[in-house]
Amino acid sequence: MHWGGVAVHGVAGRVLSRPKDNRIENSPPGRSDRGQRELGETMSRTLWRLMCSACVVVGLCGGVSLSAADLDPARQWSQWRGPLSTGVAPYGDPPIEWSEDKNVRWASRLPGTGHSSPVVWGQLVFVTAAVPYGEKVTAKPDADPGAHDNLPVTQPHRYLGLAFDRRTGDLLWQKTLAEGLPHEGGHHTGSLASHSPVTDGKRLFAFFGSRGLYCLGFDGKLLWKVRMGKMSTKHNHGEGASPALHDKTLVVNWDHQGQSKVVAFDTHTGKPKWSSNRDEVTSWSSPIVIEHQKRAIAVISGTKFLRGYDLETGKVLWQCAGLSNNIVATPVYEAGMVFAGSSYDTRIMMGVKLDGASGDLTGSEHVAWKTRQRTPYVPSPLLYKGGLYFLRHYQGILTRLESRTGNEVTGPFRLGGVTDIYASPVAASNRIYITDRQGATLVISGDATPKFLARNVLNDSFSASAAIVGRELFLRGTRKLYCIAEPAKPKKKSGD
Template identity: 45%
Template sequence: PAAPPRDAGRPRRPPPIQAAKQRFEVLALARDDGRVLWRRTAIEATPPAGTHPHATFASASPVTDGERIFAHFGSQGLYAYSWDGELLWSKDLGDMQTRNSFGEGSTPALHDGVLVVNWDHEGDSFIVALDAATGAERWRRSRDEPTSWSTPVVATGGGKPQVIVAATGRTRGYDLATGEVLWQVAGMTLNVVPTPIVAGDVVYVTSGFRGNKMQAIRYAGASGELDAGDPAILWQYDRDTPYVPSPVLAEGQLYFVKRNGGILSALDAATGAVRYAVRLDRPDNVYASLVAAAGRVYVVGRDGTTAVIKCGPSFEVLATNHLDDGFDASPAIVGDVLYLRGRTHLYAIARPLSAAGGERSAP
């Protein structure tokens, strides 16, 4: 008999969602009861390409400086609103051509009146800094990078704010004021998605598509092309790293899942030493980034299950909770409330106010 095809038995990637006319909206909801305070249509348009079937055409997160809200719809534009929902300005940065029509998803970084957008795609990639008040361009730098979905972060260790972007070719640190490349290092895999994690003068970068890589880099004072022997590279790790979800740093440890779930690892952030790597019963499929609060790590799954893990060198599950929904968006923690954006509902989760002190503890 004829030999089976090489990909026999492998799950096939589902086809992308085809582009069709969409309404791109921004909603403001009251934190206490979820009522809609205002709702604005930014644009109605047909995206230039399709998107991944597990994503949407509005995958980037809004960001705010407490006075303005910035909604980034990628190829459909960047929109700045007042706290009351008045459109202040908008910016068209062009059309993205993402790898395999996987769609767009990088969120802008915001720091001290500067909004930074990374635009890595299959065309001419670039990074651009905009004035948050007006949308005027402050600087722009070309990037020799294929599509990436990682969100830039601004790091302030060493006294000079840097924009750090993880990508396939190089992770780079840019001077926030000028756009000058201060340092760069190779090592990430294809399809870089996780957001870098900054703690003091160290940044942790990772990726996990067709390979595994995590690096701890002392970015403050780093200069030029870095390699494995450079003292700025504190440690590297090459097992069980995440594809989509970002790690979380809590109480001196980095927590992350393998690829998109299944194995949870905890590493000492200072040395890279493995504290544990264990299989989670549930959830076993994770797109949402891990979050932490009050000595707990929250791992939120696509099936509606959340595992609550105790922070520490030993693995301990404190609780496993389930909601009749699915979660791809990353949770947000504000004060003592955990917000979850599901496919059908938005949830605010917290313990009831105590009768004695009128205070809540972590959910």
């Protein structure tokens, strides 16, 4: 397999090539991420103060007593895109290589279907799924005249929350949260359980869009539920935006062909704190919540505007136009800048400075940079070690920009061995993991000029993004949930 004429498949440490010949001296990948760890400590400090009480949750973690350090939010994967909402695990150090018979600690079969990503807290791994049941019925014709690539639903489904033992992969519990025949189908690459769950270390929040929002205890007990109505999605392509969590507030993006809105819920009661209507059409982009200049802001991409909402009031603080009318990728944030992109009909990636931001930022000096080259469609960007990484559309072409300036110092890089990429890339220990729908995961170094480290293949298909906690990587396939980890080293006996 070749990247721009340079064979790389199976040659660990080889510099990835650009379309033009560019020879760079190899250097060994590092395993230390001090800068990312410091960032994780800074961004999680507020959440950490609120989570310290979670250290008493012993019985809910398989009977194993966990220290305060073990339950540090920066060391968990509590939501889609990880503890920093950037795709980075600041304390992670997962394996570089694995296969069906190497470094797979466990693989647990999953019921039904789902593209929701796993979340991990302590000794628990959570996922959601949609399981068909009952007799098949005649599918209703798609109502949207522009519908294409659709997979009509012909059976009722049960919508499940599931908890697995992180150490063994044993299913601890599964809870049926809703059931019934969906009112519309979805895209043939999608699923009816594509929204990733989120946890605050005590409760699990599972969102199924038109099927409801649910809060469960770590024992699987239902604490509250909210039904928000029915979405009517563009081209009947289904639903998939995941909720975002900050302190005691859960944020849901409800963009569809009807009245779009963003809603903030109280995590303890499920009651809405506020709801703000949005003049938007269907999007699949998840919100993120950032802290900027001592203010919590919910940031959401949209067809008309990228917007920032005051998390306390729901007021729009600022907005910036320029994205496409088919928004999937989720924005990322670091050090006073938001980075958002889209592909499909409008290709753009932009960096927006938030210091002093207010009102409409379109065309202002707050738009620090923008590019229309090789921008992402389905996978969201990765923000890592000063670099903004993104994939062209959902293809194996990787771009790395200097996040502050938008400059492309190296690249682009053609990724041999992965294609049809829906999962968002993740990173830890100076390594980037890129997983495709054919079961392959490419591991490259996090250097300015990445180096090929490994290509790992499992007999599955991956649309969900990976999760990294400690020395473990969790992959949710269409068939199984995997824990990728090196075998534990035997303890030394006394006197050795």
